[in-house]
Amino acid sequence: xxxxxxxxxxxxxxxxxxxxxxxxxxxxxxxxxxxxxxxxxxxxxxxxxxxxxxxxxxxxxxxxxxxxxxxxxxxxxxxxxx
Numbered sequence: 249x250x251x252x253x254x255x256x257x258x259x260x261x262x263x264x265x266x267x268x269x270x271x272x273x274x275x276x277x278x279x280x281x282x283x284x285x286x287x288x289x290x291x292x293x294x295x296x297x298x299x300x301x302x303x304x305x306x307x308x309x310x311x312x313x314x315x316x317x318x319x320x321x322x323x324x325x326x327x328x329x330x
Contacts, residue, residue, distance in 0.1 A: 253317060255282040255324050259304035263288070263296050281305075281317075282324050289318045290328045 259281040262273045278284035281304040288300055298311040309317060317323065 253281070253320070253322065254305060255285075255317075255322065256280050257305050259284040259302055261288055261300065261302055263292055263300040285314060285318050285323070286325055288314050 257280070259278050261276045261278065261284045264273060278287065284302055288297065288302060292300060297314065300310065300314065302309040302314050318327065
């Protein structure tokens with residue numbers, strides 16, 4: 249995982265509206281990557297996680313990579329999921 253990930257940079261989250269959306273994407277902007285990651289893991293239906301992309305600091309993270317950022321020691325918030 250990226251040990252130098254900056255959780256304070258703004259981020260964009262792209263996810264399908266639902267499992268049957270046929271490629272339709274919803275875009276959400278967050279003031280911090282940490283909040284975007286929190287939303288992806290704690291609020292989006294988990295069936296959509298692997299179709300979700302987090303873009304932060306011109307880098308893209310999907311599925312397992314987003315989970316890795318959430319589970320990293322450096323993640324700044326308490327986790328609702330473990």
